[in-house]
Each structure stands twice: as C-alpha cells, then as structure tokens.
C-alpha cells in the first residue's frame with residue numbers, strides 16, 4: 001500500500017475511549033496517530049488507592065507506547081492538543097499540526113468547581129496521577145506534622161480530612177482515608193493517635209451515591225459510619241478557603257486537607273468546536289456518535305452526550321467509553337471496507353448498562369447489576385472481581401496482578417513513602 005493512499009485516523013486521548021478505539025480498530029489502508037498529554041493510559045477507578053497510599057502509580061497506569069509497541073500502524077505522540085479546526089480537518093498541537101480523514105475525540109473531562117475555580121487551590125480534585133500523588137503527599141505530611149506539633153488546635157486541624165462530594169469517588173476516598181488512619185497507621189505514631197482522625201464527607205443531596213437506589217445509598221452511609229466517617233448529607237458548601245469549609249447550616253470545618261470530589265465537566269476544548277454542547281460542556285453527538293454536520297468526526301466517552309434506550313444520558317463511566325469506542329471502530333472499519341462498493345448505513349450507538357458499584361473499604365461496598373443489589377462483603381467481592389478482571393485485560397501481566405492483589409489485600413502500604421516535598 002502506498003503512503004499516499006492511507007487513511008489518516010487521528011485519535012485524541014489514551015483514556016478508556018481512545019485506547020479501546022485503537023485496540024478495536026485496524027485496517028490495512030489506515031494509519032492511526034494517537035495523541036495524549038500524558039505518556040500513559042490511566043486506570044482511573046483505582047486513582048483513589050494511589051491518593052490514599054494503597055497502591056503506587058505504576059500499578060494503575062500503562063505506557064501507551066508499550067501498549068502499541070506491536071502495532072506498526074499506530075503512532076503515539078505525547079503532546080497537548082490546543083485546538084481542533086473542523087473546517088480544515090486539522091488538530092493543532094503545541095508543536096505542530098495533524099491532518100485527518102477521521103477524527104476520534106476522547107479527551108475525557110476535568111474537575112468542575114461549579115463556577116468557583118478559586119476553590120481548586122484549597123480543595124484539589126482527583127483526575128490524574130499527579131493529582132493523586134499530590135493528595136497522597138499532603139495527607140501523609142499532615143500525619144507527620146501532627147506527630148511533631150505541640151499545638152493541640154493545629155493537631156486537630158491536621159487530623160481532620162474533609163471530602164466534598166458524596167458520589168462514588170467521594171465515598172471511596174472517605175472510606176479509604178478512614179481505613180488508612182484507623183487501621184494502617186494506627187501503630188506507627190507515638191505522640192498522637194491516628195485513630196482520632198476525623199474524616200468528614202459532605203454531600204449536598206439527601207443521600208450519598210444518589211445515582212443508586214435509596215437503600216444502597218443508605219447502606220453505603222451506614223458502612224462509612226461504621227468505619228468512623230462523619231457523613232453530612234443535605235449540606236451545601238458555601239465557601240472553601242485555605243483549611244476551611246463553610247457550610248450552608250453555618251458550620252465551619254477546619255481541615256488541613258480538603259478534597260474535592262463533587263463535579264466533572266467535559267474537556268474545555270469542546271467549547272471551540274462550534275457544535276451544540278450541554279451544560280457540562282459535553283458534545284451533543286448524533287446517534288452514531290458523530291458530530292452534527294461532521295460525519296467523520298466522533299466524540300466518545302466523558303466528552304460526549306448521547307442518550308440510552310430510555311432517553312437518559314449515558315453515564316460517564318469506563319464501560320460506556322469503551323462501548324462507544326468499539327461502536328466507532330466498527331463503523332469506520334465498515335466504511336473503509338465499503339469505500340469502493342455500496343455505502344454502509346450507520347447504525348446508532350446502543351449502551352449496555354452493566355451496573356454500577358462503589359467500594360467503601362475492605363469488605364465494605366455497594367453494587368447494583370441489573371435487578372441484583374448487593375451490599376457489604378458480597379458487593380466488595382463483586383467490586384474486587386470486576387477490577388481485577390479489568391486490570392488483567394489491560395495490563396495483561398499476571399505477575400503484576402498478583403503483586404497488586406497481595407499489597408492490596410494484606411494492607412501492605414508500600415506506597416507510603418513521601419516524595420516531592422518542596423523545601424520551605
């Protein structure tokens with residue numbers, strides 16, 4: 001095949017959408033260029049484990065270059081996407097321009113502060129490995145300082161952790177922080193007691209995990225309380241300052257670490273596309289996942305808004321991004337196959353909801369899979385099984401899996417080393 005004839009497929013993002021597309025799509029006439037600002041695919045569902053010292057960074061990330069080392073048709077570029085010009089069919093990188101015949105955008109989302117970007121400096125969100133490493137360092141440093149200080153009120157601030165947002169990430173963070181303080185660090189300190197750590201979970205709606213049935217949300221709150229987490233529901237955050245969260249009932253929580261798990265928005269790049277967006281900045285795509293008026297450009301995963309069979313928005317979860325990726329891969333491949341023959345009729349994307357789950361701690365979780373609702377130990381086993389399966393699938397290294405499973409199950413928190421501390 002001559003170079004001039006090849007079809008240029010540009011894929012933006014090595015997350016669940018972009019990576020799955022590249023794995024599912026292959027055609028002798030196509031060349032794929034995969035672009036991401038990081039050099040790795042990140043298993044975001046376990047990010048909170050890195051943030052709470054349960055796992056180390058390489059255990060939940062895989063270098064994109066090595067994932068595609070055996071695919072000469074895939075070129076990996078580590079670059080920031082700065083602009084997309086749909087009329088010229090070009091993607092602008094910080095250093096250069098890529099032209100495409102097909103464009104698959106899978107740039108995911110960013111943490112949203114609901115119109116208060118100034119809160120970010122006081123309450124970091126959890127979206128990247130850098131975020132997780134920063135949270136881990138700050139949390140571990142707070143315990144170190146609490147051991148050293150002789151000021152009781154400062155110690156109580158250092159031993160208070162506030163998590164804002166009672167969705168899956170907030171619930172998982174709060175549970176893991178409580179376990180870290182009460183079970184893992186319990187014997188490590190002499191001058192203060194880590195078990196006295198206060199973990200406060202703040203949620204604006206009446207219950208945590210509001211996307212799940214009420215009984216599962218209530219069960220999650222109970223399991224969190226059993227771990228010692230203070231669960232404050234129906235309380236809205238009015239203001240976040242350095243070390244302070246102000247709530248609408250007049251309460252102020254003083255906490256050395258405030259973590260934000262309350263909102264996500266689509267990649268800000270969607271705003272320059274000139275196509276319809278929803279309030280979260282997601283691209284309102286056609287039923288086949290293409291952009292209105294741009295049949296060879298697709299948005300998939302967290303940056304796309306598409307409806308399921310019940311006319312509800314498909315949720316921003318890994319299985320949805322992967323299913324969208326496979327749909328687009330099939331569609332582009334069929335079109336390339338039919339290039340010299342009868343044009344194919346595009347089928348609409350159909351989402352298969354595999355259910356959702358959230359883990360609260362070891363042996364504590366909730367899960368909903370179809371009509372089946374689980375809570376406690378059975379839900380935790382279901383969570384563990386699904387995550388181990390996922391990890392095997394994408395890392396394909398049984399040895400790494402066992403190492404991970406051992407450190408996770410045995411409370412071996414080797415990831416407790418403090419790195420990257422700025423000298424004051």
Ligand SMILES: Cc1cc2nc3c(=O)[nH]c(=O)nc-3n(C[C@H](O)[C@H](O)[C@H](O)COP(=O)(O)OP(=O)(O)OC[C@H]3O[C@@H](n4cnc5c(N)ncnc54)[C@H](O)[C@@H]3O)c2cc1C
Pocket residue numbers: 012013014015016017018035036037038040041042044045046047048079080081082106107108109126127168169267269300301302303316317318319321
């Ligand atoms: C903390 C956390 C926990 C989660 N837990 C779960 C869970 O338990 N189960 C579940 O199903 N889902 C979970 N999710 C959601 C899930 O991770 C997302 O739905 C999924 O990752 C979406 O895939 P995506 O391909 O759309 O985006 P992503 O996987 O986010 O990938 C986007 C990629 O685009 C890159 N990128 C973004 N902007 C640029 C740019 N300008 N230039 C270059 N590259 C760029 C990013 O570096 C990233 O690699 C969680 C998410 C988070 C943050």
